Structures are given as C-alpha cells and as structure tokens.
Amino acid sequence: MENWVPNQETQIDDEDVFVDNTQVEGTSQATNPKKRKYAQRAACWNDYDVLHIDKVRHSKCKKCGTLLKTESSANVQNQTTLNFKKNENGENSIGTWKHDEKRIKKALLNLFVVGELPFKFVENESFIEYTNALNGKVILPCRTTISNRVTDYFLEEKAKLFKFFNNPLSNVYLTTDC
Structure with missing residues (x-):
C-alpha cells in the first residue's frame, strides 16, 4: 500500500x-x-x-x-x-483558395460603390499595403479605371432590376409614414 x-x-x-x-x-x-x-x-x-x-x-x-x-x-x-470534436456547424476550417482576378476586381468595385469611398482611396499607401498583405498577387487598378468600371457596374445592376421587375411573380409594396 x-x-x-x-x-x-x-x-x-x-x-x-x-x-x-x-x-x-x-x-x-x-x-x-x-x-x-x-x-x-x-x-x-x-x-x-x-x-x-x-x-x-x-x-x-x-x-x-x-x-x-x-x-x-x-x-x-x-x-x-x-480526440478533436467535430465542428457542429458542419463547416470545414481548412479549405483551398484559388486566385480569381475577376472576383477580386468585382469585390473591389463593390467596396467603393457600397462603401461610398472616393476613387483616389485606391492609391492610398495604407490601402495598397493592406491589399498586398492580404494577397500579394493583386494588381490594383488606378482611380480612372475604377471610375470607368462604375458605369459598367451601374448598367449591370440596372439590368438585374429590370429583369426582377418584369417578372410577373415579383411584387413591390410601397409604404409611407404620414
């Protein structure tokens, strides 16, 4: 003992x-x-x-x-x-990533349009450093290229809205506060 x-x-x-x-x-x-x-x-x-x-x-x-x-x-x-427990959400924490230039440029354009940022922000040193830290392969467009792409972005969104409103199953309800 x-x-x-x-x-x-x-x-x-x-x-x-x-x-x-x-x-x-x-x-x-x-x-x-x-x-x-x-x-x-x-x-x-x-x-x-x-x-x-x-x-x-x-x-x-x-x-x-x-x-x-x-x-x-x-x-x-x-x-x-x-004995690691499985993720309850069913999502994997590890995955593959593919460099997609078209997707990156669309996301950048969406950032400027939705965020209402000035186009000269793309030439800011801190923004360039931040973008390179995220992905060094990205080549940022100049501010004139972004301003030209905004009109294309507007026309794409306008076409989506026309398609949505021309659908007979879509309803639009307007309410006002008096």
Missing part, C-alpha cells in the same frame, strides 16, 4: 478520488523513493486535472470531461490530438 499525501486535496464523488492541482518543482519525496517527481512541463497539462482513482493516476479534461489513465504526459498528448 502506498501512502500518497498531496499538498492540496479536493474530494469529488468518492473517498478514493481526489484532484491534485499542485505543480511540483525540482525533486521531492515521492511515494516510491526510487522515482523522482518532476514538474509537469508539457503544455497539455494546462487542459487536464490530475485525479487519483484507487491510487491509479488519471487525468480529466477540463473542456469535455474525458477521463484518461495517465502515467506520463505522452498518453494525454496523443489523446488530445486524436
């Missing part, structure tokens, strides 16, 4: 289960005089509480509550990387 006495002890549910949140520095007297107890240096221990159930060391995840048998930090590190 081992007589293990922690510095801090928290009772959980059972008399045989307690949490040890102390960090041991250097060497100290351990339960087994042959083994030296070292500080927990692995970053994975920030996410786990150390538990002793029937004098066997376990770790409980602070986020999901998973209980692991741990004699070393290798098991915790492996399980942490293996």
Whole structure:
C-alpha cells in the first residue's frame, strides 16, 4: 500500500478520488523513493486535472470531461490530438483558395460603390499595403479605371432590376409614414 499525501486535496464523488492541482518543482519525496517527481512541463497539462482513482493516476479534461489513465504526459498528448470534436456547424476550417482576378476586381468595385469611398482611396499607401498583405498577387487598378468600371457596374445592376421587375411573380409594396 502506498501512502500518497498531496499538498492540496479536493474530494469529488468518492473517498478514493481526489484532484491534485499542485505543480511540483525540482525533486521531492515521492511515494516510491526510487522515482523522482518532476514538474509537469508539457503544455497539455494546462487542459487536464490530475485525479487519483484507487491510487491509479488519471487525468480529466477540463473542456469535455474525458477521463484518461495517465502515467506520463505522452498518453494525454496523443489523446488530445486524436480526440478533436467535430465542428457542429458542419463547416470545414481548412479549405483551398484559388486566385480569381475577376472576383477580386468585382469585390473591389463593390467596396467603393457600397462603401461610398472616393476613387483616389485606391492609391492610398495604407490601402495598397493592406491589399498586398492580404494577397500579394493583386494588381490594383488606378482611380480612372475604377471610375470607368462604375458605369459598367451601374448598367449591370440596372439590368438585374429590370429583369426582377418584369417578372410577373415579383411584387413591390410601397409604404409611407404620414
């Protein structure tokens, strides 16, 4: 029988289960005089509480509550990387991206039209630096090119509105406040 006495002890549910949140520095007297107890240096221990159930060391995840048998930090590190929970939204966080010059220019034009920015803003040093930081492949047009493209953008949007209003299923309701 081992007589293990922690510095801090928290009772959980059972008399045989307690949490040890102390960090041991250097060497100290351990339960087994042959083994030296070292500080927990692995970053994975920030996410786990150390538990002793029937004098066997376990770790409980602070986020999901998973209980692991741990004699070393290798098991915790492996399980942490293996047991990632799936994204509940069903969206992937990693994806591919394709450089599409046409899409970028349309988004830039939309930024100037919807944001009501002056066309000379495209030649601002900070804006150029910001755009290059996002994607170094983008070649920004000059302000005269943007002003010429605004008329094309207007005609495209006008054609979309005519198409929408000529549809017999579309209704427009006007309300006024008197």
